[in-house]
Amino acid sequence: MTQKYISPEKLAEELETTVGTLATWRHTGRYNLAFVKVGRKVMYRVEDVQKWLENRTHHHTGEA
Numbered sequence: 001m002t003q004k005y006i007s008p009e010k011l012a013e014e015l016e017t018t019v020g021t022l023a024t025w026r027h028t029g030r031y032n033l034a035f036v037k038v039g040r041k042v043m044y045r046v047e048d049v050q051k052w053l054e055n056r057t058h059h060h061t062g063e064a
Helices: 009-014 018-030 046-057
Strands: 035-040 041-045
Touching: 009 018, 018 035, 041 046
Parallel strands: none
Antiparallel strands: 035 041
């Protein structure tokens, strides 16, 4: 397995949000941020997070 994964705790820290917010996003589908779930454990692929951030990058507020 060569893909890198990040925990919700680490991702919340990186995004300056909370683990609860990430859980809400997963539950509601508010943001299309892919995640991997094995049993109760949730992880995010670093590659998916990078793509998600790239798709949310704007050059002016009219794009948002």
